[in-house]
Amino acid sequence: MFPIARLRTPIIILGMNTVSLIAEEVRKLGGQNVFIVTDQGVVQAGLLEKILEPLKKEKISYAIFDQVEAEPSIENLLAATQKARTSPVDLFIGLGGGSVMDTTKMVSVLQVHDLDIRELFGVDKVTKPGLPTIMLPTTSGTGSEVTRNAVFTDKRENLKKVVSSQAIVPTVAIVDPMLTVTMPPPITATTGIDAFIHAVESYLAINASPLTDPLAWEATRLIAANLGPAVANGQDLVARYNMSLGSLMAGITLNNAGVGAVHALAYPVGAEYHVPHGIANVVTFIPTMEYISMARIPKFVQLAAAMGEPIAGLAPREVVNRAIGAMRDLIEKVGLPTRLRDIGATADRIPYMAQAAFKEKRLLGNTPRQLTEEDIRKIFEASF
Ligand SMILES: NC(=O)c1ccc[n+]([C@@H]2O[C@H](COP(=O)([O-])OP(=O)(O)OC[C@H]3O[C@@H](n4cnc5c(N)ncnc54)[C@H](O)[C@@H]3O)[C@@H](O)[C@H]2O)c1
Ligand SMILES: [Fe+2]
Known part of the structure; x- marks a missing residue:
């Protein structure tokens, strides 16, 4: 009759031009070397500049993977992981739609845990969190900035597969509607x-x-x-x-x-x-x-x-x-x-x-x- 209700969310910041708060939020989480995950559509829309500017101003160093595919494949995720592992990283930023944010969640886990992505599909298979993540959605769609899900295309089996684990919920979601204005x-x-x-x-x-x-x-x-x-x-x-x-x-x-x-x-x-x-x-x-x-x-x-x-x-x-x-x-x-x-x-x-x-x-x-x-x-x- 009176079931228990729970509501889990990351820290959420919603507002126009809140992208400018990125450096401050990175600092609050103790980040000094960030790794930015994004895609070509987002870069061409001029959105990457919007986060690089505040990061440079605060002298936060960064590396970038900007090749996330739409509806990313496992291979694409592994390419992002490989690039991240060559950099000193203490925090991940996902700037993009669901494809980018889902990739960011898993790159952050694979950065610190030597796990096989194929073993992580299903419910609560990721038991330990990765590095902190800050998500900046550029679409108004998936809600991935606040969810425990990450979806990838398994080309081998021609299936879409989901990692669904509390451990991959982002740390902070910065929802700035101004980042969505360039969507056609x-x-x-x-x-x-x-x-x-x-x-x-x-x-x-x-x-x-x-x-x-x-x-x-x-x-x-x-x-x-x-x-x-x-x-x-x-x-x-x-x-x-x-x-x-x-x-x-x-x-x-x-x-x-x-x-x-x-x-x-x-x-x-x-x-x-x-x-x-x-x-x-x-x-x-x-x-x-x-x-x-x-x-x-x-x-x-x-x-x-x-x-x-x-x-x-x-x-x-x-x-x-x-x-x-x-x-x-x-x-x-x-x-x-x-x-x-x-x-x-x-x-x-x-x-x-x-x-x-x-x-x-x-x-x-x-x-x-x-x-x-x-x-x-x-x-x-x-x-x-
Ligand atoms: N994690 C979750 O909870 C969850 C929920 C639903 C769907 N998904 C997954 O998310 C993925 C889809 O994400 P999506 O629908 O956000 O699309 P997307 O991330 O695939 O982006 C679609 C296209 O829009 C471009 N784009 C994004 N923002 C733009 C902007 N502001 N201006 C111009 N171009 C822009 C991208 O470059 C890309 O080409 C799928 O893989 C889906 O399965 C995840
Ligand atoms: Fe959906």
Whole structure:
């Protein structure tokens, strides 16, 4: 009746131009030799300069790995690890989206522990933390700045694999919406819909709690209202601020309540068709919501309200339809694909993908409607 609720987060700093606090935060953690992990898109957007300037001013020495791939492979992680091991390092900085931040988490662990990354996939396999990490997200998407997860592509097995360990939660998250302004509209949409799905899935999750529900609901509201404006005009600072805040809140709820079936289905989709994580999620999102809504009707009513749907006087069943309709509108409005065929999927791969998604027991166990492999196949078919 009264379950215990916990909320774990790193130290969080949110605000415009808070990137300028980086040197101060490095010093607070005793850092003198930092290793910066980033990628080419971020460098070309001119964002690396924003952290180098304060570091130089404070005479903090640094080395850089700027070759993180989108949806990084194990090989890419190992290349970053190799580079870091040639430098004297006492602190890691991740400047980028989820791909960069996930890489930073694991490079920091592998810097001090001689471990095989392939042994670390799964839950709580990393038992000792690495060096301190400071994350600066440049997308409003994954929430990786506050989570225990790091996702890599295993090219050998053509699978996406997750390290999920409390020991890799970042030390400090500096969430500066100004770092997201350079994202072009398609990246804003793709990463932003991931954050939206985190909010909705964690709101509906079995492990949702009185501490996560208000954050998940507010994240849903913020992202529903601001994703369109942020895609329409990247310079809209109010929209960028609200997207950063929404994705941060959704990251906290993802980390504490967990996500569910949509993410389970996204793993084989992402691995098969090599699409960005947000796209892998969005193509099965609406059919999954339709399938599970009957398990959480009161929460769907709340979600409809969060998305600004007029619901007074309507039957709950009708309100559920309005909520799902508003989700579909949001996806279509920002130009994202809505169906598996839109990303080049073929129907003959559905049985394989259903089998693979059914192995994601952790995520499926957190989904309010229990799904069999047959149910998952039906959702994939409805998504086709
Ligand atoms: N750790 C977690 O909890 C978690 C949760 C969800 C997803 N993920 C993982 O995160 C990865 C995806 O991360 P993502 O969606 O943030 O995208 P991403 O990090 O892959 O970045 C996508 C592209 O956007 C560019 N980019 C990033 N910020 C930019 C900016 N401000 N201006 C211009 N270009 C910019 C990058 O260079 C890259 O080319 C996937 O591997 C996914 O599986 C992790
Ligand atoms: Fe996600």
